[in-house]
Amino acid sequence: MIDYDYNKLAKMDFFKIKGKHKSMPMSERASIFMPFNALEGYQEKLRQAEREHAKQFEQEERIYKYGKE
Numbered sequence: 001m002i003d004y005d006y007n008k009l010a011k012m013d014f015f016k017i018k019g020k021h022k023s024m025p026m027s028e029r030a031s032i033f034m035p036f037n038a039l040e041g042y043q044e045k046l047r048q049a050e051r052e053h054a055k056q057f058e059q060e061e062r063i064y065k066y067g068k069e
Contacts, residue, residue, distance in 0.1 A: 037043065
């Protein structure tokens with residue numbers, strides 16, 4: 001098993017470490033965290049279920065207020 005000195009690692013200043021790559025600009029960095037649609041069609045299914053639930057709720061509310069037709 002490799003024994004790491006975690007105290008030394010925790011105190012390292014990672015911004016001063018120089019490597020092959022330049023720092024990424026903040027404008028590009030933000031795009032990494034943009035949401036993406038991993039499940040195609042999932043949002044539409046959620047909207048459809050929401051519409052059906054709202055319709056059912058409206059029908060039940062109408063029955064509660066005015067009784068069965």
